[in-house]
Amino acid sequence: MYRISIKAYIAAVYVASLFNSKAKTMLKVRKNWQKNLEGKIERDAKYIWFHCASAGEFEQGKPLIEKFRYEQKDARILVSFFSPSGYEMHKNYKHADIVTYLPWDTPKNAKEFCKIINPEIFILVKYDLWYYHIKEAKNLGAKVFLISGIFRDNHWLFKAGKSFFQVMMQNFSWLFVQDENSKNLLNKKNIQHCSVAGDTRYDRVIEIAETEFKDELIENFSKNSKLLIAGSTWSEDQNILAQVYKNIKQELKFVIVPHELDHKHIKEIQSLFSDSVLYSEASLENIEAAKVLIINKMGVLSRVYRYAHIAYIGGGFGKGIHNTLEAAVYGIPVFFGANFHKFLEAKALINCEAAFSISNSENLLNKIEKLLNNKEYYLKTSKSAQKHVYSQKGIISIIYDKIRDFEN
Template identity: 40%
Template sequence: MVATYNIIIYLYTKLLALAALFNNKAKLLVKGREAQVVKALPKSLWFHFASLGEFEQGRPVLEEVKSKYPDVPVVITFFSPSGYEVRKNTALADAVYYLPQDTFKNARQFIDSINPVMAVFTKYEYWYHYFKQLHSRHIPLYVISGIFRPGQVFFKWYGSLHREMLKMVTWFFVQDIPSKHLLQNLGISNVTISGDTRFDRVWANAQAPKALQHIAEFKNGKKLFVAGSTWPADEALFTQLINQHPGWRFVFAPHEIGDSKIAGLEQTLSGILTVRHSNIEALNEQTRVLIIDNMGMLSALYQYADMVYIGGGFGAGIHNTLEAAAFGVPVIFGPNYQKFKEARDLIEKGAGFSINNQEELLTTVNRLMANEDLSNAAAQIAKHYVDSHIGATNTIMSYIIDKHPLL
């Protein structure tokens, strides 16, 4: 099985190099890995994140560990450019790298260089050679905010290598009871139900959000609809909604902000007066839509929203609904949400609404707009849902401090 895994990694490396010829994201990853020089450290605390979303999810634990052990360097690795490029200069780390491709040689050399005294992986990302190196060196490996579903490879007849990886983890901190039961069915008992650290992150953000004066000025006492992390399939649904509600203002924060992507959104909304955030001085009373063409604003944008749409539900899956829910806002999203427990919970409680097409978007929004009691109830439920689920970071830190009192 290891030989098959190595072949897959080798083929993936070749395909990634080919993709880098015409895909900017692949190019950033390939060039970033080639250019980086990993500096030797006497010891470190290693945090790995797949992408930016996992960084924000694991950030509360990262901040607490750094505060508790300020003299130990922190190394952060990312798999995706969307995480690395945004957080490569974060003050929370002493070094930030792309995770080198998962080979025996790379894993050995990387861990030799950074000398981690413990490693923390957030939610997922299971890499055989890195896990094997940590395990063989008796370096504690923690998976935080883990979540497991029966359809995952770990629970398939062909998933023996992945099950082996699970058994290399020192301790799992999982989001829910079903995840713990699935691991227990594999004979894995080193599990704590801690909850999801994202709740701690979004709750903290909602307590002291960054003020965005130009957004307040754009809203100017009117109702504001924020569409966050949208893709073209999401954006195509909105023209009629915007035209039906001239008293509302709309902000789009697309998931991808390249010039061609923003131009595509502008074309989709042709006939509606739009302004890019980079041209904020062009805002006037007739502007209906503000398009955010930079990174890092979305989590603060939600404080001004009266209603929110979260993108991704017509593709691989919806993006972060909790950032908006933490501010007490009704949340709408597309049909592909089943893998996200928080989305299922929000729907069940009446604070989240899934739509399948433009007609359902119009119906849902119009119903919420017309029924203030329904909208207010959804907002209160969303906020209470987040407030009642904080605490995962404290659970995880209690364990880490107990096991590593002096580090």
């Protein structure tokens, strides 16, 4: 059944590529993958292999990659991506010896890929579990691990059949999951080689927050003003933010960092905020007088949040919210839409009264004004956000030490 599903998926991508540019790219980047990989590989070396679906999962894996690089300076590290966007963002990542695409998960591809890289350790991040690559890595003697895993009742593996699930899980040396619910579900399925380690993103956002960063444009923009920074926004988020901007009574400047940076999307935001300035067109002279800044630059959001008084995280009116921890680590109140229930970190922030889910612009406006009008309430919320994030510090060391136990 799994092999049939993979074939059907690949066929669907081929069909979609006729009219969808992303599907076309997925096919294009996987052409001649063997030749490309063999040209990068160091013969007779054993690799520590990390696999990430895309950029978000890479952020979860990155602290562990860098822990291996720091502790084992002679180790060879390979990072594979499934999505073109993740690869493009991190293809020049300095702590990996090789960054590559994962080929389609067929028996032939998996056998060739694993034979070329000769993995010593294979670490998968969160959920991108490709059976044939996992199986081949294990067959070659690699220790296989999952980090930041989440399992729910409706996880696809639970629907794939008891025998397939058991075979898949037995390929892993250990599974590090994010919460007790995931561990309990695995235990009920007779999977005992697992433990609750938490979400590795906590260590990552703390590292980013504690790394010095300055942006003169944003500093000039925020001079004598408080900022609401809205990150990874989509159309629904921007419509709500535009209404808040029109109706808010307090002095509050807006920074919009959209999820999509294409020309069409930027124009859409500019039409909502007529007095906005684009980051790429801003200067130290013209930015201070602006009221809305649109950041059309990739890869800066997690650092830019440090300038915020309040943060808004996009995606909550679509498939799901984006990274809330990137903002919360700076000790600021966090807002997002209603679709957050699958995100453990968001629920944790709500439970400690550091974050708020909103349903419409009026709801968001009322809560923002309450924070701005009540300093004591604002400080309490802000402290709760930072306290929660720092309470989770140290996850990477726990995972690394456990993995090393399997090496010895």
